[in-house]
Amino acid sequence: MKKILSLICGVFLSVSVQAAEPSIMFINDLTDDIITNVLKSDDTQEEKFIRFKTAFENALDMKRIGRFVLGVYWKKATPEEQQAFLNAFIDFTTKTWADRFDLYTGQQIVFSGSRNAEGKSELYVDSTIENNPPVAVIWRLKQTKSGDFKIIDIIVEGVSMAMSYRNEYSAFLQKNGGKLPVLTQELEQKSADFKFSKK
Numbered sequence: 001m002k003k004i005l006s007l008i009c010g011v012f013l014s015v016s017v018q019a020a021e022p023s024i025m026f027i028n029d030l031t032d033d034i035i036t037n038v039l040k041s042d043d044t045q046e047e048k049f050i051r052f053k054t055a056f057e058n059a060l061d062m063k064r065i066g067r068f069v070l071g072v073y074w075k076k077a078t079p080e081e082q083q084a085f086l087n088a089f090i091d092f093t094t095k096t097w098a099d100r101f102d103l104y105t106g107q108q109i110v111f112s113g114s115r116n117a118e119g120k121s122e123l124y125v126d127s128t129i130e131n132n133p134p135v136a137v138i139w140r141l142k143q144t145k146s147g148d149f150k151i152i153d154i155i156v157e158g159v160s161m162a163m164s165y166r167n168e169y170s171a172f173l174q175k176n177g178g179k180l181p182v183l184t185q186e187l188e189q190k191s192a193d194f195k196f197s198k199k
Contacts, residue, residue: 023114023125023141026149030059045196052098061142061150062090068152069165070180073173077180085180088187093165095194109137122152 038052066086067074074082108130114123117140125139140153153162169183176182 021111021114021125023123023139023149024111026141027125027139030055049095049098053094056094056097057090059151061152062086062093064142064150064152065162065165066090068162069169071166071170073170073178073180076178081180081184085184085187088184088191092187092191092194095191095196099194099196 033055034052038048038055041048041051043051063086066089069089070077070085077085109127110130112126112128114125117123121144122140122142125141127137127139129135129137136157138155139151140155141149142152143149153160155161172183172186173180
């Protein structure tokens with residue numbers, strides 16, 4: 001998972017826009033926001049994290065991702081348990097991503113276009129990180145009724161970010177009797193103990 005996050009951060013931090021497709025521009029605008037208002041800011045780490053968290057949550061459909069990563073355990077949980085998990089999942093995931101972004105130095109990415117996904121309101125944006133060797137990255141987006149885009153998954157070299165979380169949490173829940181509050185408490189503790197890396 002850490003390797004995947006590092007590669008994804010490279011995508012965000014140095015984007016080479018070669019097409020004015022709305023889906024690609026959506027990712028580019030997100031990149032500009034993070035670089036300008038977070039990475040290049042002289043504000044405190046806490047203030048930068050708040051800005052990153054806002055951009056992160058606006059760009060990703062965290063509720064949908066949260067439901068997916070729980071699989072069958074989502075339906076078994078009460079609404080209160082679901083919301084508690086989402087709060088913990090979003091908080092810990094955002095801290096993890098923010099830390100990776102803060103450490104990354106940047107790589108170039110080239111877009112090769114977009115294509116329809118399974119659903120009519122979903123599409124894939126294909127891209128390649130100019131690494132050695134090159135790394136294929138696919139962004140899975142959904143388009144809302146208002147025409148806005150939301151990221152619902154990022155696939156690096158065939159490995160799905162959402163599926164990786166799902167496998168990790170499924171294994172944890174199987175070892176803990178399928179009790180979602182136990183996973184929620186684990187994420188809350190990890191979030192509380194989280195320390196940002198030093199450059």
